[in-house]
Amino acid sequence: MRGEPVPKRQQRPGENLPWKPRKALETLHAASLASRSPRLGPEALACSREVSVVSFAIVSEVSVEFSGVSKRFGARTALAAVSGRLEPRRVLIVAGPNGAGKSTLLNIIAGVLRPSRGAVAYERDGEVLPRPRWFECLGMAAPDMAVYEELSALENLRFFARVRGVRRSADELRDLLDRLGLPAREHGRATGTYSSGMRQRVKLAQAVLHEPPVLLLDEPSSNLDEAGHRLVAELVAAFRTKAAVAVATNDPREVTWGDARVELAL
Amino acid sequence: MRASSLLSECLAVLSKDLTAELRSRVALNAVGLFGLTTLIAVAYQIGPYRIQEQDRPFLLAALLWIILFFAATSGLSRTFVKEEDAHTAKTLRLAARPLAVFGGKLLFNLILLAALFVFIVPLYCALMGYAVAGVPGLVAVLAAGVCGLAGTSTLVAAIIARASGSNTLFAILSVPLVLPLLVMLIQGTRAAAGAPDFAVVLPALRGIVSLTGVTVVTSIFLFPVVWHD
Numbered sequence: 136m137r138g139e140p141v142p143k144r145q146q147r148p149g150e151n152l153p154w155k156p157r158k159a160l161e162t163l164h165a166a167s168l169a170s171r172s173p174r175l176g177p178e179a180l181a182c183s184r185e186v187s188v189v190s191f192a193i194v195s196e197v198s199v200e201f202s203g204v205s206k207r208f209g210a211r212t213a214l215a216a217v218s219g220r221l222e223p224r225r226v227l228i229v230a231g232p233n234g235a236g237k238s239t240l241l242n243i244i245a246g247v248l249r250p251s252r253g254a255v256a257y258e259r260d261g262e263v264l265p266r267p268r269w270f271e272c273l274g275m276a277a278p279d280m281a282v283y284e285e286l287s288a289l290e291n292l293r294f295f296a297r298v299r300g301v302r303r304s305a306d307e308l309r310d311l312l313d314r315l316g317l318p319a320r321e322h323g324r325a326t327g328t329y330s331s332g333m334r335q336r337v338k339l340a341q342a343v344l345h346e347p348p349v350l351l352l353d354e355p356s357s358n359l360d361e362a363g364h365r366l367v368a369e370l371v372a373a374f375r376t377k378a379a380v381a382v383a384t385n386d387p388r389e390v391t392w393g394d395a396r397v398e399l400a401l
Numbered sequence: 402m403r404a405s406s407l408l409s410e411c412l413a414v415l416s417k418d419l420t421a422e423l424r425s426r427v428a429l430n431a432v433g434l435f436g437l438t439t440l441i442a443v444a445y446q447i448g449p450y451r452i453q454e455q456d457r458p459f460l461l462a463a464l465l466w467i468i469l470f471f472a473a474t475s476g477l478s479r480t481f482v483k484e485e486d487a488h489t490a491k492t493l494r495l496a497a498r499p500l501a502v503f504g505g506k507l508l509f510n511l512i513l514l515a516a517l518f519v520f521i522v523p524l525y526c527a528l529m530g531y532a533v534a535g536v537p538g539l540v541a542v543l544a545a546g547v548c549g550l551a552g553t554s555t556l557v558a559a560i561i562a563r564a565s566g567s568n569t570l571f572a573i574l575s576v577p578l579v580l581p582l583l584v585m586l587i588q589g590t591r592a593a594a595g596a597p598d599f600a601v602v603l604p605a606l607r608g609i610v611s612l613t614g615v616t617v618v619t620s621i622f623l624f625p626v627v628w629h630d
Contacts, residue, residue, distance in 0.1 A: 247494055249630065267499075267625070275495055281488035285421035297413035298497035325424070341492065 414505020
């Protein structure tokens with residue numbers, strides 16, 4: 136097979152990402168390619184490994200439906216009868232001016248805020264999940280979330296991996312931080328001494344480290360530079376191949392990532 | 402499906418809290434300084450000789466627990482208040498099971514209180530001339546007190562964390578829960594100081610253990626609601 140031209144594969148979203156595949160997926164992906172195209176030789180498979188998008192191993196697909204969701208804070212109505220659906224392999228954009236309730240909607244979808252009216256339902260393989268189990272399926276990064284300032288980026292990720300019950304080696308965690316643009320020399324420094332952009336990268340890392348089937352990102356590029364913005368775009372592209380993604384944003388560039396859109400008004 | 406047990410998740414929360422506390426020392430300093438200041442003030446004004454002999458067993462036991470309780474109050478609420486203030490509560494809420502958070506915070510408060518007791522009690526005995534006849538009995542009462550105070554204060558801390566003026570609220574909510582516990586702790590301490598026989602502290606110990614058990618079991622059922630709503 137050596138020397139034979141490698142058949143050109145159809146490009147998939149986010150294919151040229153700097154994300155390295157994990158071993159099991161590498162094998163799975165290579166095996167699936169081989170079964171689909173017996174003509175592909177080792178070179179082709181090796182090539183597919185190098186460019187493989189999928190650095191995560193989401194096992195099940197989860198969809199989230201929210202219907203007639205309203206939220207009142209005292210006399211003020213933050214959300215009024217909003218409905219929509221997050222589906223696997225689709226990106227839902229939640230847009231609207233400041234104060235329109237984008238973060239409130241994401242918090243309600245995440246289950247950290249109860250709606251005044253309406254309902255949110257998580258469904259996995261036809262089974263409706265009870266609220267305490269939503270958190271197993273979720274990864275979220277938002278401006279009102281923080282990581283522990285006294286701990287380093289690596290210690291933070293190790294902690295979140297442990298409480299989420301996922302096993303990640305120090306190398307895997309370092310690799311994740313590297314891929315999110317946090318240089319290795321910063322991994323051991325307390326995050327309290329980080330710039331806001333570096334902290335945002337650690338927040339994104341804790342949101343994706345357990346490879347959630349539902350990813351909620353609220354203003355994901357806030358505090359990030361242009362390279363960081365591109366990285367978030369790549370992250371969303373990588374997750375949209377398997378997961379249901381919702382992005383709350385006002386950034387016109389981020390709005391274009393969506394397959395569906397919920398427009399909130401003041 | 403999670404690959405870890407609830408215990409390992411509790412230990413992860415505990416380890417994170419201990420690491421953060423050892424680096425910032427906020428709760429340790431608050432509890433330690435409050436305890437030491439109160440102890441020195443009491444020792445300076447009252448000392449070992451200004452109490453009538455017949456009042457000593459009652460007053461010294463009561464003073465010891467007043468110092469320990471108020472010093473503990475100044476630091477125990479921080480476990481949850483700090484999470485809310487630093488905006489890490491939401492991150493933790495989305496990542497950890499409620500019982501893992503409760504277990505980890507309870508263990509952290511136990512360790513913090515145990516450290517306070519180890520620091521304050523010998524100093525108190527030395528400065529106040531407090532002779533304890535039944536040391537094993539006193540140790541048992543103190544250990545039960547650590548568990549009781551930590552159990553009560555962990556749930557109250559979770560309840561008040563999202564409220565403004567949470568330190569005041571912590572004291573107000575804690576008092577009705579802690580008062581019966583404190584009465585039994587003072588009785589147990591007085592009994593241990595007066596007689597070497599361990600049996601004399603058993604009635605107080607039974608009461609403290611029962612109350613602590615009820616509080617912790619109730620907390621286990623209540624905490625998920627408090628934490629998520």
